[in-house]
Amino acid sequence: MTTHLPLLDIRNLTKSYGAVKAVNDVSLHIDRGEIAGLIGPNGSGKSTFFDCSTGLARPDTGTVVLDGQDITGWSLNRIAREGRMLRSFQKTVTFRSLDVEENLIIAGQMFTFPSILSTFSIGKLSRQRIAGLRERARELIRMAGLWDVRHQPAGNLSGGQQKLIQFASMLMPEPKLILLDEPMAGINPKIIERVVETILYANKSLGVSFLVIEHNIDVVTSICRRVIVLDQGQKLAEGLPQDIIQDQRVREAYLGG
């Protein structure tokens, strides 16, 4: 490993549910400015790994260190807000009765306002901050091709459109690290291209690092510099995408023949 500190450093993470060891002693690190992929067969523990790293679930053992700070045991919102590490969910979730714009503004709010108390203000500063967020939200809405439906309640949108809202939400603040859980699932191929562009843009220009779970191998190979493969909760392989897809064990477990 290199001398400089990785952005996210997870050591020996384990999580079991009853007899099922969903994540079994997995260590993983993400470097600053990196886009890494996390792949593996269904039920191999990828989402659980996310849950444990972001505070949604409590790992049985293991430590999560973000930017030199031990964040193990922090709550979901604290990791997001203070750690500036965001995650998306595999399941399509949105604020259903709020329109697309509001959905995105909410995603940005806690990163714009310095404290809980300041969010109760309706003063000028507060309104300016919100106006700024709205601007940014509109940009992202255009990117996701949701301009025509931006004033529709998110719950009334199609599955793919809701998935796009989730993705756009991740980019509302400028976090250090985004964990994406299958961002491309159910997205049409043309928009996938744009999502990929957006990820690359955010990575290059804004310096956001990514860890992406994705079953779309083309996407994984095109954006990730490094791919980690999980199988039955354990790390099966790690390396360059082109090496990984050639790996016999990965082919058997994941790609199917």
Add this chain to the structure above:
Amino acid sequence: MSLTQTSERARRRDYRIPLGILLFSVALAAPFIGSRYVVHALIIALVFMLPAHGLNLLVGYTGLLSLAQAAFFGIGAYTAGLLAIGYGTPFYVNAVVAGLAAGAVALPLGVPALRLRSTSFVMCTLGFVIIGQAIAKNWISVTRGDMGLSGIPKPYFELGPLSFTVGGTTGFYYLALAIGILATLAVFAVVRSPAGRNMVAIRENETLAESLGVPTWHYKLIVFMLSAVFAGVGGSLYAHYLTVVSPLTFQMYYSTTMLIIVLGGGAGMISGTIFGSLLFVGLTEALRITPELRMIAYGLCLLVLVFWFKQGFAPVINRVWNAIGGAK
């Protein structure tokens, strides 16, 4: 109020400001138009509007269905009553202390209760009302038990050299109206603030909000306390108006009345709560024409409401508002 028009809206006729002025004038002139009984009913509506505003923040905006409003209402009523009887303090002191006391009690109650979700939370809050009543009945040295507090004096003000007592129904009406307007503006500010948006996010999907960095737990606690403050101030008005506070104040009747006002009026809308308190207090009074059928009719009205106005009256109000406001 921030009813600033944009040029977009100004294109069509905007009747909202004239309507607002009209409604406000009617509210001001009410004691001269209606009989004392009508004014009394308006006072009751205003008294219930306060805890209903608080409840609306909780149910309508944050998505926490609570039955504890009666408990905080009762705490406010007792606090104000005890202060007024024991120390003869001015009304504003009683009202503020009542609100603060209710809010302060809400903190330790909210901490455990807000760990619960949906129905479990509802039951927990129902428990607060029942336990509140038991305390009011049995903590005799303070609450005087079942005897309750009676003969609570009329609201008394001391503003510098000026001091006066608000006597009579009309005077009390203006007092309640002033407090009602203040409370409405306060709620308005809260829901229009970014915090209001976060509250709605919690209502829509708590885990998602949390994952976007919203400290849902803190917000829920703050809103729970805030709603208690509103209920407490409402309780102080109640105590001064009815002059009697007894353990009966901790009664499901009050919680359900407030809930009906909020849900029936239209949860998640300020105008809904205002409309709801007028509507439902008005309805219970109007139905006095048939004492025997009164509660049956009231129950049927609730059913009609549920099936004809699924979201309460909020959408109707919205439509009217938009129509007169000239918005698309």
Add this chain to the structure above:
Amino acid sequence: MAAETNLSIAGLRAGYGNLDILNGVDLDVPAGQFVALMGPNGAGKSTLLKTLYGMTTIKGGSINWRGKDIAGYRSRAILGEGISFVPQGRCNFPVMTVDENLQMAAYTIRDEKVKGERDYVYDLFPILKKRRTTLAGNMSGGEQQLLEVAMAVLQRPKVLLVDEPSVGLSPAAIGIVFDELLRLHASGQTILLVEQNTKKAMEVAERAVILRLGKVIWDGRPADITHDELGELFLTGKMRGEAEAPH
């Protein structure tokens, strides 16, 4: 006529409440055909399947199924007609075990053979067998997706409506699911498949139908359209030349 038309949609207009999403869809599906429905996000593909399954408000047009107009039928009745549906997104009973979920799938089938079918499904998706006593809601996203496909397979329908079965599946699992669809197709089932995984869909389907803004804009054999053309169709339907990626 080559094949007897058995599902015939004409001038179908449908949506949610007052909102119209489908603006006159015409589609004839001969018995035993494997049709892939594609289109940009929000085109109305899911709405079309839901409409066929009686889950939206129909405003006009007809859905003719073997000589019967089933527009306006309730879902149960449509299921009774031999049409099954795998909706988009999660659709299982989260606090029932995998086993119980499969039992529920066969709720309307009062038949002992179902037990045998379940074994078949377990053989098909060994991961489900491994998880048979796990609560469905606790499984991984992909596992749940497999379960949902399995549930529809169990119903042994004449027409299978599947909405994005590949979502969340590993490449290996996608292979299994599509092989199964092909097997069902071979055994004579009519299949209407909605897919965003256009590559895969074009591989297996006999016919591609492209939807945009609630209308069919292209209908033909997959071999007659290239991926780039397909992408162009999606794009022109969606972009209207105004929106750009943020740069």
Add this chain to the structure above:
Amino acid sequence: MVSTLIEQIVNGIVTGSVYAIVAVGMTMIFGVLRAINFAHGEYYMLGTFGAWFAIDYLGLSYEASIVVGILSTIVIAYVVGQLVMRRMVGAPAESGVLATLGIALVLQNTVILVFGGGYKFFSGGYIEPVSILGFSLAEQRVLILVVCLLVFIGLELMVTHSRMGKAMRAVSQNVECCEVVGIDVPQVVLRTFILGAALAALSGVLTAPVNVSVYGGMGELITFKTLPIIIMGGLGNVRGTFFAAMILGIAESLVATYVGLQYRDTVGFATLILMLMWRPHGLFSTQARF
């Protein structure tokens, strides 16, 4: 001392049985509708009134009055179910609250209108005390205990094994998916609702002989008693409801003995709150991950 304790526990179990029968209906209705049925106690009241009417006006025996009480409640529940409950499928929780509060008002006050607001005496039943294990109990209470056990065994079997039971659980978990697999949701809701109401009525007619006094407002108190139970038991959970009812019954008994009767209701909720602190989703509930 020990014998007092045991006696109080026995008392608690008897009380718990009454709660259990009412609560299990409510929890099943909650299961399918996701709505707290604030009118549930009213069916308890209707059953009691039906039986009282059968004895006082029709001159029937207590046994026959049980049937009349339950049947009349079923008829009313059918009407309410058709007109109201069926339509609540998929409605937001708030509509459920308003609708059931409305139903409670209508039922309660209609009974008051028809039969008068005063209290009546229920004269049927087996009220002679018998001695069991050295404790004296009215025969009726023994009957209640036995019926309670039978009801729960039956329901447990029904919920886990019958088609209807499975459909009920399915409806409680995912209404849309029920449509997809062909479950007739409104039908299931209606049947569950009628079953729940009938169970409440059963509890009413069984307890009427020992509770003696019959009046229009009696249901409200029962509703509030059952609420903490269904939460403790885990909403929609039959077995959990049984144990929760027993726990509450025993806790109430002990509190009434060792602390004071006036704290009895309070302690029901206090137990609930304490327990929820420990297990936020109820004693026996199962939760799926986010």
Add this chain to the structure above:
Amino acid sequence: DEAPIKLGIVAPMSGPNARYGAFSMHGAELAVKEINDAGGVNGHKIELYNADSQGTPVEGVSATRRLIDQDEVDFVIGDVSSSVTLAMQPVAEDAGVLLLNAASSNPKITYGAGVGGFKWTYRNYPTDENRAYVVAKYAAEERGFTKFAVLSVDSDYGRSAIEFTKKYLPEFKGEILSEDYYKEGEVDFRSVLAKIRDGGAQAIIMYGLADTTPIIARQMVELGLAGKVTLVGNGEFNTEKTIASAPTALEGAVEAAAWLPAWDSPESKAFVEKFTTTYNEAPNNHAYVHWDTVNLLAAAVREAGSVEREAVRDALSKIKYKSPVGEVTFDDHNQARLPMILLQIEDGKPSIKGAFTADIQYPAN
């Protein structure tokens, strides 16, 4: 025809407390009917208006306001619940309408009335103090009880009666072994009764609700307390139905009541009969006191020779009204000096042991 006398009644008529309001309404209705059938009061017919209080102060005040402002009544009778009555007091006072209370027992109502402040409130209902004294004295002196257990309703009525009992009990060397209060609607007393049984009390002091007495009595039988521990206090121990519900438990019970159906006076007997034929059920105490209070009002109007509120009020203060149980007068707190009837259940029948009237000691203010 003269202008009618407008009389309003505030009572709980819906909800759980309707069971008390129903009897009150019937009692008053019957009295009005009797009076009107007999040609009215000095030629004035009585017009009855009723308004529902639901047993809550807010609704009670609204009801009163409506009666006064909308129906323009001159006289109001109400409410059963003390908290409601207390809230109605200032409303009646403001409007100068006569408020006759017929059924709530909170001592504060009269502490604050008459010379206490509210000139327009009168109460035609015995105080708990008098009642508690009479019962305690009889139980100790005549029955020789010294060990008592308390089991009363958890309301101002039950609580204040026990407060007064505690004040007088030491005088008679009685002691209280345990103290429990039950909530309205409670149906399970087995735990408490078992405790009382094991505690060795000779009598249970019970100021309870009429409809709860049979429940307690039956559970006393169940637990083997019947015949061993005696009920003393108040709660309609003496009606036929209550006794029939558990004869062995009620044998020997001692009750102090404002009235009882078995009271041996022609007016009272006639009332019971008429009530029973009209409403198909026997009257209870609430029915009687409301019937009696309407008659009292009629008597005051007759006395005043006018329907003017002030005149009637002044007449009431000076009245010597002959009620079926004895002569009624009002003291300077506008509290009726009422005879309290003491009875004991013997061989399944109430046997009257006397009627006692006592003055009330008002707290120095």
